Structures are given as C-alpha cells and as structure tokens.
Amino acid sequence: MSHSAAQENGQGSSEDLFQDAYGFRLNICTAQQLEARQRCDQAAEQVAPKWDKVKGRVLGSPDVVKDAKLKKYCRLGIPVQHRPWAWPALSGADARKRKQMAGYFDAMVHRGEVDSEVAHQIELDLPRTYPSNRWVASEEGMDALRRVLVAYSVHQPSVGYCQGMNYLAAILLLAMKQDEEDAFWLLASLIDPGGILYQGMYAQNLVGAQVEMRSFEELVAAKLPKLAAHLRELNCDMTLIATDWFLCLFATVLPSETVARVWDALLYEGPKVLYRIALALLKGCEAQLLAISNTGDLIGEIKDATKGAYDRDALMKVAFDKVGSMPMARIRGFREENQEAVDSEVAKREARAQRSSSLSTASRASGTPPASPGPGHSPGFGTPRASSNGQGGGGSGFRTWASRFKLHKGSRGKDA
Amino acid sequence: MLASDTGALQQAKLVLLGDMGAGKSSLVLRFVKGQFFDYQESTIGAAFLTKTMPEQNVKFEIWDTAGQERYHSLAPMYYRGAAAAVIVFDITNTESLGKAKNWVKELQRQGNPNMVMALAGNKADLADARAVTTEEAQTFADDNNLFFWETSAKTNQNVLELFTDIAQKLPRTSAQPQPSNAGITLSEPPQQRPQKSGCC
Ligand SMILES: Nc1nc2c(ncn2[C@@H]2O[C@H](COP(=O)(O)OP(=O)(O)O)[C@@H](O)[C@H]2O)c(=O)[nH]1
Ligand SMILES: [Mg+2]
Numbered sequence: 001m002s003h004s005a006a007q008e009n010g011q012g013s014s015e016d017l018f019q020d021a022y023g024f025r026l027n028i029c030t031a032q033q034l035e036a037r038q039r040c041d042q043a044a045e046q047v048a049p050k051w052d053k054v055k056g057r058v059l060g061s062p063d064v065v066k067d068a069k070l071k072k073y074c075r076l077g078i079p080v081q082h083r084p085w086a087w088p089a090l091s092g093a094d095a096r097k098r099k100q101m102a103g104y105f106d107a108m109v110h111r112g113e114v115d116s117e118v119a120h121q122i123e124l125d126l127p128r129t130y131p132s133n134r135w136v137a138s139e140e141g142m143d144a145l146r147r148v149l150v151a152y153s154v155h156q157p158s159v160g161y162c163q164g165m166n167y168l169a170a171i172l173l174l175a176m177k178q179d180e181e182d183a184f185w186l187l188a189s190l191i192d193p194g195g196i197l198y199q200g201m202y203a204q205n206l207v208g209a210q211v212e213m214r215s216f217e218e219l220v221a222a223k224l225p226k227l228a229a230h231l232r233e234l235n236c237d238m239t240l241i242a243t244d245w246f247l248c249l250f251a252t253v254l255p256s257e258t259v260a261r262v263w264d265a266l267l268y269e270g271p272k273v274l275y276r277i278a279l280a281l282l283k284g285c286e287a288q289l290l291a292i293s294n295t296g297d298l299i300g301e302i303k304d305a306t307k308g309a310y311d312r313d314a315l316m317k318v319a320f321d322k323v324g325s326m327p328m329a330r331i332r333g334f335r336e337e338n339q340e341a342v343d344s345e346v347a348k349r350e351a352r353a354q355r356s357s358s359l360s361t362a363s364r365a366s367g368t369p370p371a372s373p374g375p376g377h378s379p380g381f382g383t384p385r386a387s388s389n390g391q392g393g394g395g396s397g398f399r400t401w402a403s404r405f406k407l408h409k410g411s412r413g414k415d416a
Numbered sequence: 417m418l419a420s421d422t423g424a425l426q427q428a429k430l431v432l433l434g435d436m437g438a439g440k441s442s443l444v445l446r447f448v449k450g451q452f453f454d455y456q457e458s459t460i461g462a463a464f465l466t467k468t469m470p471e472q473n474v475k476f477e478i479w480d481t482a483g484q485e486r487y488h489s490l491a492p493m494y495y496r497g498a499a500a501a502v503i504v505f506d507i508t509n510t511e512s513l514g515k516a517k518n519w520v521k522e523l524q525r526q527g528n529p530n531m532v533m534a535l536a537g538n539k540a541d542l543a544d545a546r547a548v549t550t551e552e553a554q555t556f557a558d559d560n561n562l563f564f565w566e567t568s569a570k571t572n573q574n575v576l577e578l579f580t581d582i583a584q585k586l587p588r589t590s591a592q593p594q595p596s597n598a599g600i601t602l603s604e605p606p607q608q609r610p611q612k613s614g615c616c
Contacts, residue, residue: 121484124437128458137455163436163484164460205489239493243461252460296477299464349489 021080022174022256023133027307036311037257043313044079051082058089062098065090074268075320077261077312083175084182091196091267093185105181108151118153118160122146129166135178136170144173148184152191155184159191162202164247171251175260186267190249197271198335201247209246210342213238215334216246216275223279223323227286236295241302245278253306261312265320272326273319280319281306425468425475428586431495433519434504435512436483439538442569443504444480447579452570461487462494472583476500483515495523500532500582505553507537507566508545513553520560532585534563536578541568 018026028034050073058065070090078086088094097104126145130136136145148169153160168190172183190196200208217238221228231238244252249266251259266273282289285305292298309315432440441459445451448467463480479494481487495501503519505512516535523531535557537548550566557564563585565578 121436125458127455131453131455131457162486163458163482166458167460202486204486206486210489237493239461239490240464243490248460252457296464296466346489 020255020257022171022260023135024130024256025132027255028310029308033308033310036314040077040257040311040313044077047073047076048079048082051079051086055082055085059085062095064092064095071268074264075316077316078264080175080257080260083260083264084177084179087172087175087186087263087267088182091186091189093182093189096189096192097181097185105151105184108154108184109147111154113154114150115153115157115160119150121163122149122153122161122166125163125166129170133170133174135174141170141173144178144180144183145169148173148180148187151184152187155188156192159202162206162247164244165191165202167248167251171256171259171263174256175263189267196267205346206247207339207342207346209243210239211335211338212246212271212274213242214338214342215331216242216278218334218338219275219279219326219331220282224282224286227282227289230290231298234293234295234298236298240295240299241282242278245281246274249274250277250306253303254309255307258309258312258315261316265316272328272331275326275331276319276323277315279323280315281309283318283323284309284315426473426586426588427475427477428499428583429477429479429497430500430502430582431479431481431498432502432504433481433491433495433523434483434536435506435509435515438483438504438506438509438512438516439567439569440483440502440504441480443502443536443538443567443575443578444478446569446572446575448478450572452572458482461490467579469579469583472580474583474586476579476583491522492526495527495531497528498531499528499586500534501527502534502536502578502582503562504536504538505548506539507548507553508539508542510547513537513548513556517556520562524560530587532563532582532587533561534565534578534582537564537566539568539570540566540573541571 020026026037028037054070054073058070074090088097101107123146126142127137129142129145133141135141145166149161149165152165152169165187169183169187172186173180176182176186188195191202193199198208198212201212202208217228220231220238231241249259250262254262262273262277281302285301288301288305289298292301432444434440436458441456441463442452444463444465445453445456448465459480459482461482465478465480466475467478468475479498481491481494501519501523503516503523505516520533520535523533535553537550537553539545553566554564556562563578563581565574565581567574567578569575
C-alpha cells in the first residue's frame with residue numbers, strides 16, 4: 001500500500017522539466033533538439049483523438065487488426081497515454097495471453113524453477129539497467145523487472161536470460177505504466193519462437209542477431225554504397241556499429257521517447273522496421289562519417305547522432321519515405337544466406353572449442369548463488385538433472401530462488 | 417620512417433575481456449574519466465572509449481566488451497588486431513578467474529602474437545570477500561607471461577599502474593594508424609632500445 005505513488009513514471013516533481021515522458025533525463029544540447037521535441041509532442045497530441053476512435057475497434061477484435069490505416073497511424077506514432085492498451089493489442093501480446101490459462105504470468109513468476117546461473121545474471125543486471133531512471137532504479141522498479149525477466153526465463157528456458165533483454169523489459173514496463181503482465185507478454189510476443197523478431201536473436205552465440213546484422217550490412221551496401229565502401233576500407237564491421245541496435249531495439253542508444261516511437265511501428269509491422277531505422281540513422285550522418293578515417297571516431301560520431309535523435313518525426317520520415325523500397329523477398333534472401341553462413345561458422349568454432357578444451361569443462365558450470373549451502377552446485381545448462389525441490393521439468397539445474405529474491409508482489413502491487 | 421617514437425602519438429587498440437560483472441566497464445571509466453559508479457549500465461555488444469597518456473606518448477583506443485557467454489562469438493571482432501588486452505576477473509569470484517584463464521588461452525591461440533596482455537584481479541577493495549589468493553593469480557600470470565595487477569576501480573588502486581605498465585610494454589613502431597586484419601604485427605624485430613626514456 002503504497003508509499004510510492006508519487007514515483008509513478010517518475011512524474012510529479014520539479015525535475016519534470018528535465019525529464020522525458022518515461023522519467024529519463026533529457027540530454028538536449030541544442031535549441032534545434034528542444035524545438036524538435038516540442039514539435040513532436042504537439043503532433044502526438046493532435047493524433048490522440050484518432051486513437052480514441054480506433055480503440056474500440058481494435059480492442060473489440062479477438063485477433064490483431066491488420067490494415068493500412070492502422071499501419072499508417074502506428075508510423076505516425078501512438079500517443080504515450082494510448083500505448084498501454086495499443087501495444088498489447090497491436091503486437092499480438094494480448095492474443096498470446098488469451099491463449100494461455102489465466103494467471104500464466106504469475107505462475108511463471110512463482111514456479112520457482114529458475115536456473116541458478118540465469119538468476120545470478122539477472123541479479124547482476126538489475127541495478128545496471130537504466131540506473132539513471134528513477135523508477136527503474138528504485139527497489140520497486142527492480143523488483144518488477146526481476147519478475148518479468150525471471151518469468152520469461154521460466155516461460156522460455158531455451159532463451160533464459162540474455163543481456164539486452166533487461167533494457168527491453170524496462171522500456172516495456174515504463175510504457176505499460178508498470179503493468180508487469182503486459183510487459184511480460186510483450187516480451188514474449190517479441191522474442192518467442194514465431195514472435196515479431198527474427199528467430200534466435202538472443203540464442204546461444206546470438207545467432208539471430210548476427211544474421212540480422214549481416215543482412216543489414218548487405219542492405220547498407222545496396223542503399224548507401226559510398227558509406228559501405230568506406231566502412232569496408234576502415235575494416236569496420238557492422239557488429240561494431242549495430243550490435244546494441246539489434247539486440248536492444250535501439251533502447252540503449254536513442255532517447256526513450258524516440259525508442260517508443262520506433263517500437264510503435266516495430267510491434268505492429270515487424271523487424272523490417274529495425275532495418276529502416278538503422279538505415280535512416282546512418283543516412284542521417286553519412287556525410288560526416290565519410291569524412292572520418294578512424295573506426296573509433298566513426299563509432300563516436302554515430303553514438304552522438306543517435307543520442308541526439310529527439311526529432312522522432314524526422315527519423316520516422318527518413319526511415320519510411322527516404323530509404324526506398326525494401327521488398328520482403330529480398331530480405332528473406334539475405335537472411336537465408338546469412339543464416340547458413342553463421343550456422344556453419346558457429347559449428348566450426350564450437351568444434352574447435354570442444355577439441356581444445358575438453359579439459360576445462362568445469363569453468364562455466366558453477367553459477368552458484370552467493371549463499372548456497374551444501375554440495376548442490378548447479379550443473380549448468382549442459383547436464384540436466386532433477387531439481388532439488390523435486391519438480392524437475394523444463395530445463396536443467398533448477399533451483400528455488402523465489403524465496404531468496406523477492407519474486408512476490410508486495411503490498412504495492414496494483415491489485416492490492 | 418623511424419620518426420614516430422618521438423613525434424606522433426602511438427595509437428594502440430586495447431580490448432577488455434572477462435566475466436560479466438568483473439568490473440571491466442568500471443575499470444575503463446576510472447581510467448578514462450576518473451569516475452566510479454556503484455551502478456553503471458551493463459555493456460551490450462561493446463563500448464568504445466579513448467584515452468591519451470601523454471607521458472607515454474600513447475593513445476589507447478579501448479574496446480570494453482560484454483561479458484555474458486553468448487556474446488563470446490562477437491569477441492574476435494574486438495581483439496582482432498589489438499595491441500593489448502586486459503583480462504579482468506573479480507577477486508571475490510573464483511569462477512571469474514576460470515573465465516579469465518579461458519580468455520588467455522583463446523588469445524594465445526588466436527590473438528595477435530605480439531599482443532601485450534595483462535591480468536587484472538579487480539575489486540581488490542573487497543578484501544573480506546576475497547576468494548582468489550594473490551599467489552594463485554600471480555602464478556597463473558607468471559606461467560603465461562602476463563602482467564598482473566590487483567586493482568580496484570572503486571578506490572582507484574593500481575588502475576593507472578596497470579595501464580601505464582601496458583603502455584610501456586607496447587612495442588614501439590613506426591607504422592602508425594593501423595586498420596588491422598587478423599594477426600597484425602606491431603613489431604617485427606623491434607629495435608628494443610628504450611629510445612624515449614633518455615630524459616627523466
Ligand atoms: N567494490 C567494488 N565494486 C566494483 C569494482 N569494480 C566494479 N565494481 C562493481 O561491480 C559491478 C559490475 O561492474 P561493471 O564494471 O559493470 O562490470 P563488467 O560487466 O565487467 O563491465 C558494478 O556494480 C560495479 O560498481 C571494484 O573495484 N570494487
Ligand atoms: Mg561492462
């Protein structure tokens with residue numbers, strides 16, 4: 001029962017002036033950025049009535065409504081106040097939720113079968129997720145984030161936890177006004193097999209992300225040939241530039257209001273949007289990049305460009321109107337080709353690693369929790385065994401963590 | 417062609433590797449900006465920073481990598497052509513030393529053969545929670561030809577010493593900014609004379 005109502009979304013204090021809609025510090029450096037942000041806010045106000053109108057139609061339908069008009073609206077941006085219903089409805093998260101038994105999220109939170117290494121890694125990252133965002137960094141925020149990430153790792157043990165998912169979950173929580181269940185289902189609708197993102201983005205070796213980055217590299221060669229040649233000359237691989245773009249869906253590089261704007265389209269249309277935004281970002285600073293002859297400086301220039309991307313309308317405009325057509329067949333072709341290449345490289349590397357380190361298998365196996373008593377070292381992923389609480393199931397090396405880390409919603413829960 | 421020892425800054429690519437949470441980003445931040453935060457954003461992919469040490473005539477181009485196992489396959493991109501590597505472990509966490517050892521092995525096998533390698537036993541301020549003895553780490557370092565420093569990004573213990581040590585051990589070359597492919601050779605038969613030390 002809540003001491004912290006005032007903290008909701010970080011709003012309600014004199015700090016407001018320096019914070020954006022999601023409680024992040026504004027890092028505005030130029031008058032242009034300030035003006036652009038205000039203009040974008042006003043534009044969002046203007047489309048709000050449209051969203052009042054479509055709400056009934058969208059929520060009334062059991063399946064995701066797909067039409068050109070909604071697509072256009074999503075590209076124009078969903079107003080902050082509409083995202084809590086619009087994202088779950090338009091992404092398929094609601095549909096996924098309905099297919100499961102009621103209370104599925106809570107069940108995942110409380111099942112208590114968290115792989116100990118996964119739990120340990122989540123704990124490490126909780127305080128390192130947007131430490132400058134007041135709510136995310138608060139006890140309450142970290143508890144919510146923990147529940148969403150732990151639930152996801154139990155829901156999808158083959159994915160478990162991958163660094164990067166923490167930022168996705170945090171943005172989702174903020175956009176959903178801290179509704180954990182919605183955040184969870186959105187995460188699932190992005191990452192689950194058959195979900196919005198390309199398969200295997202967060203899998204071992206990040207195979208999916210690597211495929212996406214290579215495909216993107218080919219797109220850059222086609223769409224921005226001068227830049228592509230320049231990058232090649234500098235030996236600047238796309239992974240140096242775009243790893244966090246693809247793994248965090250821009251959540252660590254763009255201002256949060258711009259991130260949410262990108263996700264408005266991403267959640268409705270799919271990952272082609274990521275290519276478009278990435279192309280638009282590079283295109284926006286292409287001239288500067290061509291003049292830089294050092295990889296480090298080039299990366300720095302791109303960082304600055306993304307950090308200052310407060311003009312979300314302009315970014316979307318470039319992404320959707322100025323980078324030309326991008327037929328899905330072509331992208332599929334890139335992906336197939338690169339999937340094969342990445343798979344075979346990974347297989348080779350693994351064979352090599354296996355050969356050279358059959359001795360040192362022990363090292364990654366002991367993600368033991370800090371205070372773990374007794375001999376029950378976690379066997380890690382490779383060696384399944386029954387869990388100590390006798391529940392077995394799902395994966396391997398499960399241990400009851402719910403009691404150690406507060407997975408239970410406190411009295412602050414919204415349904416309290 | 418030999419002009420550079422005295423003149424232009426030597427650029428040196430340096431990569432940090434090591435277990436998640438060992439303190440790689442914190443060490444870099446301490447070194448580059450003199451700051452420490454109890455909580456710093458976790459690194460996705462890698463972060464890039466530079467730091468010039470004028471006294472050493474070196475400009476470090478630092479790649480701070482992500483530590484989680486599944487990011488491992490991206491690492492070669494960052495250590496490829498690196499002149500130096502700092503392998504970080506957390507002295508309160510035995511497992512992190514195991515991971516450090518694996519990194520050393522991988523670099524020995526696949527890194528630039530002239531790479532200057534240092535082992536950093538970080539979080540030395542947490543003496544009460546120590547799980548790895550100095551001797552154990554030192555022995556491993558000696559056996560593998562690594563410099564070893566016990567550091568603390570928090571208290572600034574030995575951070576400058578670590579990087580200074582690396583800077584001084586870098587092979588001096590005349591070849592300058594090297595966009596590099598695999599196995600770049602920074603020094604052929606290097607004229608090992610400590611040319612820039614004459615003064616003091
Ligand atoms: N006490 C102590 N904590 C440290 C030290 N270095 C890092 N940390 C903490 O350890 C955690 C992980 O550090 P970070 O630099 O993000 O690790 P990385 O994953 O290797 O980059 C953070 O909470 C840091 O504040 C240190 O020297 N002493
Ligand atoms: Mg880090």
